[in-house]
Amino acid sequence: MAQYVIRRILFAIPTLVVISLIIFAILDLAPGDPTSQLPLTLPAEVREQIRESLGFNDPFIIQWLKWMQLMFINEPLHIIDSIFNTCIGDCESRARIISWSSRAPAVDIIFQRLPQTLWVLGASFVLGILIAIPVGIISAYKQYSAFDNIGTFVTMIGYSAPTFFTGILAIIVFSVWLGWFPSFYDSTLVVNSWDTFLAHVKQMAMPVAVLTLFNTAALSRFTRASVLDNLNEDYVRTARSKGLGETMVVTTHVMRNSLIPVVTLIALQIPGIFAGAIITEQIFRINGLGALLITAIGQADVPMVQTLTFMFAFLIVVFNLIADVTYGILDPRIRYD
Amino acid sequence: MTAQSPILEVKDLETQFHTQDGTVHAVNGVSFDLNSGEFLGVVGESGSGKSVTMMSLLRLIPMPPGKIVAGQAMFEGRDLLTLELEDLRTVRGGRIGFIFQDPLTSLNPVLTIGFQIMESLHIHTKLSDEKREARAIELLQLVGIPGAKKRLESYPHELSGGMRQRVMIAMSLACSPRVIIADEPTTALDVTIQAQIIEIIRDLREKLGTAVIWITHDLGVIAGLADRVLVMYGGLIVEEAPVGELYANPQHPYTEGLLGSIPRLDQKGMQLINIKGQPPSLYQKPDSCPFAPRCPYVFDRCREENPPLLEVKMGHSTACWWDMDNQRPRYGS
Ligand SMILES: Nc1ncnc2c1ncn2[C@@H]1O[C@H](COP(=O)(O)OP(=O)(O)O)[C@@H](O)[C@H]1O
Ligand SMILES: [Mg+2]
Numbered sequence: 001m002a003q004y005v006i007r008r009i010l011f012a013i014p015t016l017v018v019i020s021l022i023i024f025a026i027l028d029l030a031p032g033d034p035t036s037q038l039p040l041t042l043p044a045e046v047r048e049q050i051r052e053s054l055g056f057n058d059p060f061i062i063q064w065l066k067w068m069q070l071m072f073i074n075e076p077l078h079i080i081d082s083i084f085n086t087c088i089g090d091c092e093s094r095a096r097i098i099s100w101s102s103r104a105p106a107v108d109i110i111f112q113r114l115p116q117t118l119w120v121l122g123a124s125f126v127l128g129i130l131i132a133i134p135v136g137i138i139s140a141y142k143q144y145s146a147f148d149n150i151g152t153f154v155t156m157i158g159y160s161a162p163t164f165f166t167g168i169l170a171i172i173v174f175s176v177w178l179g180w181f182p183s184f185y186d187s188t189l190v191v192n193s194w195d196t197f198l199a200h201v202k203q204m205a206m207p208v209a210v211l212t213l214f215n216t217a218a219l220s221r222f223t224r225a226s227v228l229d230n231l232n233e234d235y236v237r238t239a240r241s242k243g244l245g246e247t248m249v250v251t252t253h254v255m256r257n258s259l260i261p262v263v264t265l266i267a268l269q270i271p272g273i274f275a276g277a278i279i280t281e282q283i284f285r286i287n288g289l290g291a292l293l294i295t296a297i298g299q300a301d302v303p304m305v306q307t308l309t310f311m312f313a314f315l316i317v318v319f320n321l322i323a324d325v326t327y328g329i330l331d332p333r334i335r336y337d
Numbered sequence: 338m339t340a341q342s343p344i345l346e347v348k349d350l351e352t353q354f355h356t357q358d359g360t361v362h363a364v365n366g367v368s369f370d371l372n373s374g375e376f377l378g379v380v381g382e383s384g385s386g387k388s389v390t391m392m393s394l395l396r397l398i399p400m401p402p403g404k405i406v407a408g409q410a411m412f413e414g415r416d417l418l419t420l421e422l423e424d425l426r427t428v429r430g431g432r433i434g435f436i437f438q439d440p441l442t443s444l445n446p447v448l449t450i451g452f453q454i455m456e457s458l459h460i461h462t463k464l465s466d467e468k469r470e471a472r473a474i475e476l477l478q479l480v481g482i483p484g485a486k487k488r489l490e491s492y493p494h495e496l497s498g499g500m501r502q503r504v505m506i507a508m509s510l511a512c513s514p515r516v517i518i519a520d521e522p523t524t525a526l527d528v529t530i531q532a533q534i535i536e537i538i539r540d541l542r543e544k545l546g547t548a549v550i551w552i553t554h555d556l557g558v559i560a561g562l563a564d565r566v567l568v569m570y571g572g573l574i575v576e577e578a579p580v581g582e583l584y585a586n587p588q589h590p591y592t593e594g595l596l597g598s599i600p601r602l603d604q605k606g607m608q609l610i611n612i613k614g615q616p617p618s619l620y621q622k623p624d625s626c627p628f629a630p631r632c633p634y635v636f637d638r639c640r641e642e643n644p645p646l647l648e649v650k651m652g653h654s655t656a657c658w659w660d661m662d663n664q665r666p667r668y669g670s
Contacts, residue, residue, distance in 0.1 A: 060351045146618055240429065241429055241435035331446075332447055
């Protein structure tokens, strides 16, 4: 098992290198210039110097290797330093990936924006799981009951209606008509009293609800299908023939089997929710990572786009690994040698 | 056999499945007794309702689509078919044990053997953890599994088919039931393993005195094991007799067909031979003899009335209008 995990991690490194090359190559092809956001009155020599200092005139492969060094060595070291308050090597003068538009290190900006995204995404993801799994199990156990039919109807809507539609609908109904919730998310709000806490909950409510509806829909359908598969298995009949009550049959026998693929799916979905958040953040004006990416693309801020895209890719690789490993832990039939 | 009091009395059991294509009349009024300590064989082609009959007794058929429409199953003074589910659960696994056909799919793949055996003990007994484990080891030894203690930690996929079936047997024996129902327990196994499993059951029965209902479609298996045999066809019992009598003197054309048109006991390795024709459609309730379309002795009455199961000799009953011994219609028709 440990051997398998190590092997998988070693395999992940070339994968990430290739991903970084692709990201780098695509963005290199895109038109963009570090000085394009600067005033037009700037003399041409100054522009050229800025380009030179940013390494913009180096050959593609050199730029890529330099960026790799920053991304794979400098930035991780920086993160380690700031977490443990250490200073590894020349921490003072360590080069960083610098955003073209804000001139600040890209990773620092990302960490500033992360909490907003995590609050909304995390809340809706956890809520989604907490709703989807019981709903899926009950729907399967009571297939074609009123509960199941209503669940099918709601999840069908949740799954087929895109978040940019449900989000705008929610804003029109609950913000514009009813005025219950604010239509946009104020990330400068500091929670320090009951009132500000309430305000925070209120501003989170709609984006969380919209994302939760979407997450719950797919996951509860998947759970339902997985439980249904198992409910008709022979071992369930055996469990009943031993005299087990229905609760025990479902919890110890059926769930233990049917949640294995569900857990894997959850792990695989985690990176995906970041991508999904891009749209939701745009609708509710949440100042998170999705908004950051959109802005960076608009401003042709190549280092920022590279860093964000690479981070998403990194999350996908990591959670794929986590999904595989949890599958092996949960299912004794999986062998790694 | 001396006259014994039956421990299980089944009367007029009827089970149907309400499916999209219509109602499947899987069991159409089955009555039989099981004496304590008796080894009862149940034979019949696949689809004749053997499994559904036995599973209906413990209400283990999927409901819906299944429905037990009528009948009574008296066990230890109570009717299993109307018993509160809570009480029925004490019977399931506690008083009546079940062994299923395919030990691979019938065991939970993600739980250890030990857990699955001890689970029964957990439900039906108040044994302490150590005692439960000791009992599980004892059971595994009883069914001849080597290295029993280590095996408790194994998962079903780590065992061979024969070993898995031994685990199923151990599981069904856990709480010393009065009756064990074995539904084709050897069908999914190799011939040599089959023989071992049969041997184990025979031994255990002698040791423990448990009554056994053994479902099979292989008459050869039953011959050396059973005291009495029920022959099922189209959801009905068509013949019932002590095992020697049945083989020597079948009173139903279907049984005769099963034994190979002319029964010759000297012939070795009696096996199910194919009887011409299709098994009956179960979409209607039989109002004539369900075997009539395939029967070599068929005559008018067979197509008009379904013959009742009646005793024609001591302990030998058949549901047939034709008197095989005298080659003429029975009951003066
Ligand atoms: N879950 C079910 N749904 C519909 N029909 C069923 C179901 N289970 C069994 N049956 C039908 O009941 C009849 C008897 O089946 P069964 O008792 O399994 O036969 P066997 O004698 O081979 O054990 C068959 O025709 C089968 O198709
Ligand atoms: Mg069967």
